[in-house]
Amino acid sequence: MTAYRFLQPLDVLFLRGNKLFGQPGSFGESLIPPPPSAAAGALRSLMLAADGVALAEFASGQVTHTSIGTPTTPGSFRLTECCLARRAASGAVERLIEPPADLFIARDGEGDDGGDDDKLSLSLLHPQPLPAGLMASSSLPRLPILGESERRKPGGGLWLTEAGFVDYLAGRVPAPTELIPVGKLWQLDPRISVGLDTEQRRADDGKLFSAQAVAFQPEIGFLVGIAGAEPPATGLVRLGGDGRGAALSSIDAAPPVTHLRVIAKAHRCRLVLTSPGIFPDGWRLPGTDSDGRFALHGVRARLVSAAVPRAQTVSGWDLANWEPKTAQRAAPAGSVYWLDELEATPAALGKLAAEGLWSEPCDHPQRRAEGFNRFSFALWP
Numbered sequence: 001m002t003a004y005r006f007l008q009p010l011d012v013l014f015l016r017g018n019k020l021f022g023q024p025g026s027f028g029e030s031l032i033p034p035p036p037s038a039a040a041g042a043l044r045s046l047m048l049a050a051d052g053v054a055l056a057e058f059a060s061g062q063v064t065h066t067s068i069g070t071p072t073t074p075g076s077f078r079l080t081e082c083c084l085a086r087r088a089a090s091g092a093v094e095r096l097i098e099p100p101a102d103l104f105i106a107r108d109g110e111g112d113d114g115g116d117d118d119k120l121s122l123s124l125l126h127p128q129p130l131p132a133g134l135m136a137s138s139s140l141p142r143l144p145i146l147g148e149s150e151r152r153k154p155g156g157g158l159w160l161t162e163a164g165f166v167d168y169l170a171g172r173v174p175a176p177t178e179l180i181p182v183g184k185l186w187q188l189d190p191r192i193s194v195g196l197d198t199e200q201r202r203a204d205d206g207k208l209f210s211a212q213a214v215a216f217q218p219e220i221g222f223l224v225g226i227a228g229a230e231p232p233a234t235g236l237v238r239l240g241g242d243g244r245g246a247a248l249s250s251i252d253a254a255p256p257v258t259h260l261r262v263i264a265k266a267h268r269c270r271l272v273l274t275s276p277g278i279f280p281d282g283w284r285l286p287g288t289d290s291d292g293r294f295a296l297h298g299v300r301a302r303l304v305s306a307a308v309p310r311a312q313t314v315s316g317w318d319l320a321n322w323e324p325k326t327a328q329r330a331a332p333a334g335s336v337y338w339l340d341e342l343e344a345t346p347a348a349l350g351k352l353a354a355e356g357l358w359s360e361p362c363d364h365p366q367r368r369a370e371g372f373n374r375f376s377f378a379l380w381p
Helices: 036-050 055-059 161-167 260-266 346-355 367-368
Strands: 002-009 078-087 093-096 104-111 118-124 126-129 142-147 159-163 178-180 186-195 202-216 222-225 232-240 243-252 269-273 293-296 299-307 313-314 328-331 336-343 375-378
Touching: 002 232, 036 055, 036 078, 036 222, 036 243, 036 299, 078 126, 078 367, 093 161, 093 222, 118 260, 142 299, 142 336, 159 161, 161 375, 186 375, 222 243, 260 336, 269 293, 313 346
Parallel strands: none
Antiparallel strands: 002 222, 002 243, 078 093, 078 222, 093 159, 104 118, 126 142, 159 178, 186 202, 232 243, 269 336, 269 375, 293 299, 299 336, 313 328
16 A cells, blocks of 8 residues: 655755766756655654664664665565645645656747647657668567658647646646646756865855756645555755755545556557666666567567657665765656567556566666656556
C-alpha cells in the first residue's frame, strides 16, 4: 500500500543540479523538478528523527531501521512517486506533469509566456519506419516523427495538469486549456553568496558566487508516494540545498488510471518515465537485448522506438559518508518508449509498474529506494 504526502515549501528552495559549484564566480543553477532522491532523503531523515534513532550510529551501520534499513542495505522503504503538485482551497492535491517527449506543443502568436496573445495546439509524435534508402544512427527500427504540413514554433515553459496527463495516458491529445505556464508555478530568485573562512569566521577573500533559488507559489509543492513504510503524517523536513523548510502533510491520492486491460488486449503500449531512469547505455530499457526484445517481471515485448531528450546526470550528497554520490547518466523523466508485440496479463503489467524498471537482483538498491526508474503505462493510439 502506498502512503501519500504533500511537501509544501515554507521558504525558497535551492534545488541544486549536478554541475560543479562553489568556486569563485560560479553559478549554482536549480533543477526543476529535483531528482526524487531529494524527497527520499528528507523523508528518511524525518523518520529516523521521529523514531529516536541516533543518526551517527545509523550512518556507521551500527543501527538498522525497521523500514529504512541501513545506508548500505536499504530496507522496505521505496519512493514510488515524486512530482510537482498544487493544493486547492478544498485541500485536494493535483499532480503537475512536465510534458512527455512525444507531446509537441506549438505556439502561434506574439506572446512568449503562454498568455492571451498565444494560440497553443498540441499533437503527438508517432513512430514510423524509415523510408527506403534513408539511413539514421538510431538503433531502433522506427523513429518518432511529427507529421505536419508546415513548420511551427515550439512552445516551452508549460506544464500539464493532472487531467491533461490522464488524457495523454488514455491516448488522447490534451486540450491547450490543460497547460499551465511556469510563471504561475514558481519564480527564479538569484542570490549572491560568499565563501566563509571557518578559522577567522569572516568572508573568505575572492569567494563570491551566485546561487539560483526557486520561489514557489503558496499552493505549489511536491506530491510524494511511499511504499514499504509509514512516514509521519505531519511535520517539517529539510529539503534541498541549505536544508530549507517544507511542511509535511498526509493526503489522499491515487495513481492516474493506466488502462492495463486495454493495453494487454492491444498488445502494444507506450512507457513514459515519471522519474529519471538509470539504464544501460544511458537510455536503453533494462531487460532489453541487442535485438530490442524486452523481458522484465513477466512482461515481454519488442522495443521499436524511443523519444529520449538530452541525458541528465544523477548524483547527490551521501550524508552517511559525507561525500558526493557517484555520478550516473540517466534518461530524464518524460522519456517515452514504444513497445510492440506485447505479451503480458494486466496483473503482470501492474506488477511491473509497482516494481519499477529494475532487474532482479537489483543493481542499485539505494537508487531504487530513492524513486528512480519509475514510469506509467500509456495507450499507443
